[in-house]
Amino acid sequence: MKSDESLKRIQNMGLRVTVPRRQILNEIARLKGHFSAEDVLLSLRARGKRASRVTIYRLLPSLLEVGILREVIYSEGHAHYERVEAKPHHEHLICESCGRVVEFQCPDIEDSLNGVCAEHGFAPRAHIVEITGLCRDCARSLPDAEGRMAMASSGELQSTGDMQ
Amino acid sequence: MKSDESLKRIQNMGLRVTVPRRQILNEIARLKGHFSAEDVLLSLRARGKRASRVTIYRLLPSLLEVGILREVIYSEGHAHYERVEAKPHHEHLICESCGRVVEFQCPDIEDSLNGVCAEHGFAPRAHIVEITGLCRDCARSLPDAEGRMAMASSGELQSTGDMQ
DNA sequence: ATCTGTGCAAAATGTTTGCAATACA
């Protein structure tokens, strides 16, 4: 999405178009993957722009609200975002050892979530599906990954085959 | 689980059994639902015990590691835990308006996650599935909350942050 | 006796808020 279009969107929600906001939107428009508020700030500074950290923190929720961003990756103690239009919705496999994040899509899961919401009369706004554990490489290289293979859930959520 | 058994488990992983640890484990053993580090502290203090906040923060990760606790509820800015044996694994519907948390189980989702891990050669340790939105009551009482109800019953659960 | 665990105080994160100055509409 061009940042012009984003500007129009935030304008439509009654927000003013300002220089810092334009800069932030521009910066976000060029970010590819996941990013934090701090990432946006550093990225801005790297190109000599000086919108402040506070302004970023204040703008991000609005960008969530108008659907320009979505929140992702909840298991790391701080907020991560990504542009909604940058890629189709997906979930994450997060390696606890090397930090690698693998994305996946799974229509079946979406369907199941669907059903659950319908059952409970729940109006969903967003969902998180994250699996944490060891990626193939780390599972191999860590000599004793015993204990880690035990699922926290009742299900037997174990890998059987080779990765990717 | 009796805290004796928990003590044995942490002993087996090379940790010493101490008074503060015994108190913390005792307190956790009587907690029913979700709780934070702070909850444990307050709960301890309420019964005149004085294990420190720091000790709690240092013990919790070990309890995760030995499978006495699991982490739950990631979308609130601080860590929440629950006893693994307290209830079977389940996922959460979280109302953004009233804060109510509804638990649900869904074998189909577990199966799907299973499949995904197998495909990627990923060794899962835990997973999070959370749906945030509006519970039935809040969806009704909030005057048209930005079209959130749109798919509540139609069965079209949309992607994260993608509801507009 | 040894070495781990404790707890205080302080630091480190990540995020939010009060307020005076500024800039948009």
Added chain:
DNA sequence: TGTATTGCAAACATTTTGCACAGAT
């Protein structure tokens, strides 16, 4: 003009760390 927005500094909430002392094995 009038109000929303900015940015600084300071507050905040949660979690982590340095260090000297206490306690478990």
